[in-house]
Amino acid sequence: MNTFVQAMLFQAGYNVALVTVGAILLGIAAGSAGTFLFLRKRALVSDAIAHATLPGIGVAFIIMIWLGGDGRSILGLLFGSAITALIGLFIIEWIPRRTRLPEDAAIGSVLGVFFGAGIVLLTVIQTMSSGRQAGLESFLLGSTAGMLFQDAIVIAIGGFFSILGIWIARRPLTIVSFDKDYAISVGYDVRQIDLLMMGLVLGVTVIGMKLVGLILIVAMLIIPAVTARFWSNRMDEVVVIAGFLGGLSGYIGAVLSASAPSLPTGPIIVMIAIVLFVLSLFLAPNSGVFSTFIERRKTKSNIHRRQGLLTIAKGENVVSSFTRKLLANEGLSRTDGLTDKGKKLVTKILIDENRWIAAKEVYPDKDMNINYGIKLIEETLTKDELLKVDQYIKSHKFKSITYD
Amino acid sequence: MINEFIQFSLTPILIGILAGISCAVPGNFLILKRQALIGDAISHVVLPGIVVAFIFTGVISTMPMLLGAAGAALVAVILIEIIKRLGKIEPGAAMGVVFTGMFALGVLILEQTDTSKVHLDVEHALMGNLESLIWLKAQGWQSLFDLDVLKTLPDELFRIIFVCGFILSLTVIFWRWLKIVTFDEEYARTIGIHSSIINFSLVIITAIAAVAAFESVGSIIVIAMFICPPAAARLMTNKLGIQVIWSIVFAILAAIFGYIIAGYGPLWFGSENSVSAAGMIAVVSGIILLLTCMYGPCRESVGQKKD
Amino acid sequence: MINTTNTSEITPSKPALKIQGLTVSYGDKTAIFSVDANFPTASMSAIIGPNGAGKSTLLKAVIGVQPILAGQVHIFDNPVKNNLQKIAYVPQRVSVDWDFPTNVIDVVQMGLYRQVGLLGRMKGEQTSIAMDCLDRVGMADMWQQQIGQLSGGQQQRVFLARALAQDAEIYLLDEPFSGVDAATERAIIDVLKSLKSKNKSIIAVHHDLATVRDYFDYVLMINIKNIAEGLIDETFTNENLQSTYGGKLELTHAEELSAPKDRPTK
Numbered sequence: 001m002n003t004f005v006q007a008m009l010f011q012a013g014y015n016v017a018l019v020t021v022g023a024i025l026l027g028i029a030a031g032s033a034g035t036f037l038f039l040r041k042r043a044l045v046s047d048a049i050a051h052a053t054l055p056g057i058g059v060a061f062i063i064m065i066w067l068g069g070d071g072r073s074i075l076g077l078l079f080g081s082a083i084t085a086l087i088g089l090f091i092i093e094w095i096p097r098r099t100r101l102p103e104d105a106a107i108g109s110v111l112g113v114f115f116g117a118g119i120v121l122l123t124v125i126q127t128m129s130s131g132r133q134a135g136l137e138s139f140l141l142g143s144t145a146g147m148l149f150q151d152a153i154v155i156a157i158g159g160f161f162s163i164l165g166i167w168i169a170r171r172p173l174t175i176v177s178f179d180k181d182y183a184i185s186v187g188y189d190v191r192q193i194d195l196l197m198m199g200l201v202l203g204v205t206v207i208g209m210k211l212v213g214l215i216l217i218v219a220m221l222i223i224p225a226v227t228a229r230f231w232s233n234r235m236d237e238v239v240v241i242a243g244f245l246g247g248l249s250g251y252i253g254a255v256l257s258a259s260a261p262s263l264p265t266g267p268i269i270v271m272i273a274i275v276l277f278v279l280s281l282f283l284a285p286n287s288g289v290f291s292t293f294i295e296r297r298k299t300k301s302n303i304h305r306r307q308g309l310l311t312i313a314k315g316e317n318v319v320s321s322f323t324r325k326l327l328a329n330e331g332l333s334r335t336d337g338l339t340d341k342g343k344k345l346v347t348k349i350l351i352d353e354n355r356w357i358a359a360k361e362v363y364p365d366k367d368m369n370i371n372y373g374i375k376l377i378e379e380t381l382t383k384d385e386l387l388k389v390d391q392y393i394k395s396h397k398f399k400s401i402t403y404d
Numbered sequence: 405m406i407n408e409f410i411q412f413s414l415t416p417i418l419i420g421i422l423a424g425i426s427c428a429v430p431g432n433f434l435i436l437k438r439q440a441l442i443g444d445a446i447s448h449v450v451l452p453g454i455v456v457a458f459i460f461t462g463v464i465s466t467m468p469m470l471l472g473a474a475g476a477a478l479v480a481v482i483l484i485e486i487i488k489r490l491g492k493i494e495p496g497a498a499m500g501v502v503f504t505g506m507f508a509l510g511v512l513i514l515e516q517t518d519t520s521k522v523h524l525d526v527e528h529a530l531m532g533n534l535e536s537l538i539w540l541k542a543q544g545w546q547s548l549f550d551l552d553v554l555k556t557l558p559d560e561l562f563r564i565i566f567v568c569g570f571i572l573s574l575t576v577i578f579w580r581w582l583k584i585v586t587f588d589e590e591y592a593r594t595i596g597i598h599s600s601i602i603n604f605s606l607v608i609i610t611a612i613a614a615v616a617a618f619e620s621v622g623s624i625i626v627i628a629m630f631i632c633p634p635a636a637a638r639l640m641t642n643k644l645g646i647q648v649i650w651s652i653v654f655a656i657l658a659a660i661f662g663y664i665i666a667g668y669g670p671l672w673f674g675s676e677n678s679v680s681a682a683g684m685i686a687v688v689s690g691i692i693l694l695l696t697c698m699y700g701p702c703r704e705s706v707g708q709k710k711d
Numbered sequence: 712m713i714n715t716t717n718t719s720e721i722t723p724s725k726p727a728l729k730i731q732g733l734t735v736s737y738g739d740k741t742a743i744f745s746v747d748a749n750f751p752t753a754s755m756s757a758i759i760g761p762n763g764a765g766k767s768t769l770l771k772a773v774i775g776v777q778p779i780l781a782g783q784v785h786i787f788d789n790p791v792k793n794n795l796q797k798i799a800y801v802p803q804r805v806s807v808d809w810d811f812p813t814n815v816i817d818v819v820q821m822g823l824y825r826q827v828g829l830l831g832r833m834k835g836e837q838t839s840i841a842m843d844c845l846d847r848v849g850m851a852d853m854w855q856q857q858i859g860q861l862s863g864g865q866q867q868r869v870f871l872a873r874a875l876a877q878d879a880e881i882y883l884l885d886e887p888f889s890g891v892d893a894a895t896e897r898a899i900i901d902v903l904k905s906l907k908s909k910n911k912s913i914i915a916v917h918h919d920l921a922t923v924r925d926y927f928d929y930v931l932m933i934n935i936k937n938i939a940e941g942l943i944d945e946t947f948t949n950e951n952l953q954s955t956y957g958g959k960l961e962l963t964h965a966e967e968l969s970a971p972k973d974r975p976t977k
Contacts, residue, residue: 043497044441051624099697100705100810104440104496105635109693111444112628116686119531119625120666120679127677140530141511215448216511219504226497264515270508277501281491289490303734304781307745311732319731320781360934360957372935373744374736436811492738580829584821588807590776594800595825595877642857644812705810706859 004259016258018152019211023250023269025159026208027220031246032166033200034221035228035239039177044104045092045198046221048111050205050214052088053081054118057139061125072135074154074210081139082206088114089198142213142266151210158207163243165200173197174235212266220246223273230284249273299374301326306349306373312338313346352376354400359389361398410542415561416534416620417663420685422564423617424655426571427629428637430609432648435634436586441499442481442607443630446614448503449473449480450623451530452510453615459513466559470615477611480506481604532622532682534663537561560620567616571609575648578602583644621682632689633658639700658689725788727752727881727912728773733782735765735772742768744936745782752787753910755903756929757917761956764934766916767803770883774800786881796825799879801870803886809859809866816854818869819844822876844875847905849898864895871899882906884915888922900926923947 010017037043060080064071088110095106122136166173175183176193183190201221208217228242253269282289308323312333318324327333332342355377363385371380378386392398427443434440450473457472480502487498541547541556548554575582584592585602592599610630617626637650662685667678697703726749735742743765750756758766771777773784773791784791786798799822819841820833827837845851848868853861861869867887874882882903888896903913903926917923923930923943930946932938932955939951 038497041494041496043494043500044444047441047444047500095697099639099700099703101635101638101697102435102438102440104438105435105631105638108440108444108627108631109635109690112625112631113686113690113693115624116628116680116683116690119622119683120687122531123677123680123683124670127675216504216508218500219508222497222500222504226491226493226501229493230491262515264511267508267512267515270504271512274501274505274508277505281487287492292490299736300780303736303741303744307732307734307781310745319783323732323781371741373734373741436808577830580824583813584824587811587813587818587821588802590771590774590802590806591800591821591873593776594774594795594798595822596795597824638812642812642859643814647812706857 004255007255007258015149015152016254018149018156019265020251020254020258022152022155022159023211023254023265024247025156025163025250026204026211027224027246027248027250027269028243029159029162029166029246030204030208030217030220031224031228032239032243033162033197033204034246035225035242036173036177036197037201038222038225038229039235039238040194040197042103043222043225044107044218045089046201046205047218048088048092048107048114049085049198049202050209050217051111051118052085052114053206053209053214054084054139055114055121056081056084057136058118058121058125059084061136062121062128065128074148074151077136077139078154078206078209081209082202084114085202085205089202138213139209140213140215142209142211142216142264155207155211158203162200162203162207165203169193169196169200170236170239174239178235212269216266216270219270219273220249223270223277224249227273227277227280230280230287233286245273245276249276302374305330305332305345308333309338309342309346309349310353312342313350350401354393354398355386355389357401358393358398359385362389362392407542407544410544410547411540412538413663413667414542415539415558416537416681417660419537419558419561419564419620420534420659420663420681421656422561422568423613423621423626424629424633424659424685424689425652426564426568426613427617427626428633428651428655429571429575429648430606430613431630431634432637432644432651433582433586433606434610435631435638436644437603437606439495440631440635441496442484443610443614444627445480445484445499445503446477446607446611447618447623447626447630449476449506449510450615450618452476452506452513455510455514455517459517466619470563470619473615473618474611476506477615478608481607481611530622530624531680532618532620532625534620534681534685535667535678537620564616564620567612571613574605574609578605582606621685625682625686628686628689629655629658632686632693636689636693636696636700639696639703642702642706654689654692658685658692662686662688725752726750727786728914729785729788730769730773731783731785733769733772733784734780735768735777736780741935742777743772743933746933746937748931748937748940750912750914750931751929752912753907754928755907755913755915755926756931757915757923757927758931758933759917759920759923759955760933760938764955766933767885769933770800770885770914770916773883774798796877797880799874799877799882801874801882801884801887804863804866804870804890806885809861811858813858814854815845815850815856815858815861815869816841818858819854819872819876822873825877841872841876844872845869847875847902848872862892864891867891868895868898871902875902879911881912881914884913886916886918888917888919920952 007016007020010020034046037046057077057080060077061071064073064076091110092103092106095101096103125136172188172193173196175188176190180190183193204221205214205217208220212220224242224246227245228238231241232238249269249272252272254265257263257265257268280288285291304320304323304326308318308327309332311318327342331339332345333339338346356372359377359381381389393400431443434442453473453476454469456476457468461468483502484495484498487493487501488495537558537560539557541553581597581602585597585599589599614623614626617629621629633654634647634651636654637647640650641647663681665688666681666684670678728748728750730746730748733746734744746769758769760766768777772779774795775792786794820837822844823833823837823840827833842851842854845854848871850865850868850872853865858866858869871887887899907913917927924947927943929941930943931940932946932951934955938955939946
């Protein structure tokens with residue numbers, strides 16, 4: 001536990017502190033870059049990018065050996081991985097443009113084929129220089145034990161620059177992932193911005209590979225973004241929240257991993273992100289499962305109540321047994337008709353009905369149907385708009401509905 | 405020479421072919437339904453499946469591993485569906501959350517149990533081990549008619565024969581339903597076909613194919629086998645039946661050429677060691693897809709042109 | 712609700728399709744609210760209303776593709792659920808992927824799947840039924856065409872042929888005339904009229920107000936909720952159009968539409 005507290009406070013050694021900082025920066029970068037990808041509905045492109053790095057690592061290693069080097073230079077390997085990932089990305093873009101195949105087929109084939117090529121190269125490397133342990137497998141699942149100083153530095157600096165890049169490009173990225181057509185209409189080159197987005201994702205992937213492994217880096221891009229979506233409907237907020245959640249997962253994960261050697265950094269970071277996701281899925285105040293469930297039931301009751309009361313007021317029979325039960329349970333109706341409470345509510349609903357009808361005439365261009373029947377009109381219109389509607393109702397142009 | 409081929413190459417090639425067909429056939433429908441990546445998701449959760457199976461049974465044996473993988477695939481599919489529905493999240497992202505999460509959990513559990521033997525199997529699960537499926541007892545072609553020798557064929561072969569037969573017969577039996585649900589799901593419901601059951605069965609079939617194939621070709625390369633042959637076939641024809649046949653042909657070609665290039669290719673370059681056959685099968689299927697993308701007779705979309 | 716015509720007098724026979732209090736919502740957005748309708752047997756009915764009024768949703772709720780929040784649907788006084796075989800549904804043309812690898816006759820034969828079952832062979836008899844249906848929509852020559860190569864109008868005809876193959880009692884069509892050429896529109900309307908003469912009931916979501924009077928006998932006007940329902944001559948009025956479309960419809964235009972054209976009275 002002592003190491004845990006030390007690690008938390010960045011006191012557990014220079015390397016651990018550096019890795020922790022790196023994990024936080026990477027988490028922030030991945031979370032916010034992933035948000036654009038997620039909102040653009042292209043989350044799994046990152047999976048293909050990540051898998052397409054493997055052959056690049058292999059080729060870079062082989063070339064470096066041929067050139068007489070060590071082959072394990074992290075910068076060289078990352079450079080190689082970026083090249084093949086870029087080729088993979090290009091093919092994913094090219095296939096749906098050139099052929100009838102949809103993007104998901106392109107993603108899947110690039111992912112599988114490039115990974116296959118990577119495996120082929122790894123078997124070549126295994127036999128190439130006997131006795132030399134290349135350790136390239138760590139790129140698959142991330143570094144399990146302590147990381148080299150050089151790697152940690154690369155992650156920290158790379159993470160920092162990725163965040164910087166996202167911050168600089170945040171406006172065009174936001175516009176394109178929010179509303180592509182609008183972006184085109186105001187003169188953005190969507191294709192270029194998409195490429196920029198993919199470039200950032202590629203950067204994060206390549207940097208994060210050594211820490212969490214190429215199979216799991218996808219998790220750091222997708223999970224915080226999806227989680228953040230539960231907490232806000234506003235694009236700019238979602239990006240910040242996703243960055244925060246990513247950074248938090250990176251921090252907790254790195255600290256836990258430093259204090260317990262059997263916990264590999266990558267998977268533990270992902271598990272933290274998953275825990276945050278599950279909590280949000282269920283508990284988020286507006287779009288979580290619990291609140292949606294309650295909201296849904298409320299909506300259903302609202303609709304049945306309104307529908308039932310209006311039917312009875314019209315002097316017709318309520319056919320739905322659910323509606324009848326609801327009205328009886330709430331003391332709104334008896335077998336012989338509406339109770340006083342029910343009548344009062346009918347009056348209120350009739351006012352609302354008339355307001356909706358009037359509002360449609362006052363604001364013909366406004367989409368007045370969205371909340372009709374579910375919410376009261378007060379919750380849809382502003383005060384001054386409502387005033388105008390009421391004035392219209394009082395004027396003689398409007399014929400109100402009434403029931404006896 | 406012939407004897408060597410039968411001992412060392414015949415069964416891996418057969419298994420590669422059958423695994424390829426088992427994946428390619430459901431892949432046709434996945435691609436048409438824009439669900440190609442469900443194969444991606446399922447094959448990633450094979451690893452956590454076998455790890456959990458190992459934790460429960462404590463032994464490394466095939467049946468528990470297969471059951472574990474199948475169970476994990478089922479859990480993943482259900483979780484994806486739940487997250488999609490409850491969280492109103494688009495399918496790709498829901499898949500991404502589920503399979504990476506389960507994969508991370510698998511790796512984490514694995515590190516806790518630190519068994520080097522399991523670790524070895526993880527690499528096999530990811531990369532495949534087609535070359536080791538040999539038939540040493542075979543002595544020339546006549547062994548194919550010798551029951552005792554036939555019994556020494558690797559179990560993997562029998563399993564994949566069973567799975568491949570199962571998938572092919574289901575495809576034939578449910579052909580009409582598969583076709584109409586893939587083409588026009590809403591309409592299918594109005595003529596009394598339970599689209600959701602067909603959809604779910606397709607995913608289950610995909611899981612079965614992935615699990616059966618992973619033990620020989622590895623769980624990631626399975627993705628290439630799901631997508632590349634049917635995607636290439638899609639560019640060859642405008643008839644669904646013929647497309648499925650093309651996908652089978654491409655799967656067979658990829659398996660044969662992939663295996664031969666992996667085994668004998670390095671010799672041509674003066675190296676004595678072969679390279680990963682499963683990886684090479686994926687590469688060959690990728691090349692086939694690339695060629696059809698450039699020259700396939702039906703590579704261009706015909707759907708949206710006119711209006 | 713204001714202008715609901717009393718329909719019981721004009722449709723003495725039991726309605727082909729009866730909808731009571733049907734409400735559907737997408738999340739917290741109301742798609743249709745408490746819609747009632749009684750579509751008469753052996754006639755051509757139109758469902759009209761502005762964009763987003765819930766016309767297609769109404770059809771989808773009827774056939775069970777869209778879950779309903781409240782309400783009931785009956786066909787010939789029986790719950791719709793066990794009587795779907797009496798309905799033939801013609802979806803919007805844009806709802807499917809026309810790049811799908813299949814050809815014209817294949818699509819039409821899909822309408823026979825219920826009849827031949829899962830494994831039953833498509834015998835010569837079924838093929839000739841399918842060919843006959845194609846002939847009725849004027850597409851018999853193109854039976855081998857890949858569906859993606861068809862024009863919009865031809866695609867719509869194929870969908871109609873598929874519905875004909877089902878030999879149903881009620882035909883539900885979702886915007887059958889959207890994006891089709893004039894010849895196709897004519898051909899489709901002829902087929903529908905011949906169905907009507909065989910006592911079939913046709914219900915179509917329709918958006919071209921100019922042709923409502925010519926094509927249909929009966930109309931349901933909705934905008935999330937019922938506005939009006941009844942025989943065309945009594946219901947398709949300027950006032951109802953105003954309530955349905957609000958400010959979206961030019962007043963003069965509405966008058967022109969709703970005024971019966973000079974033609975002999977029935």
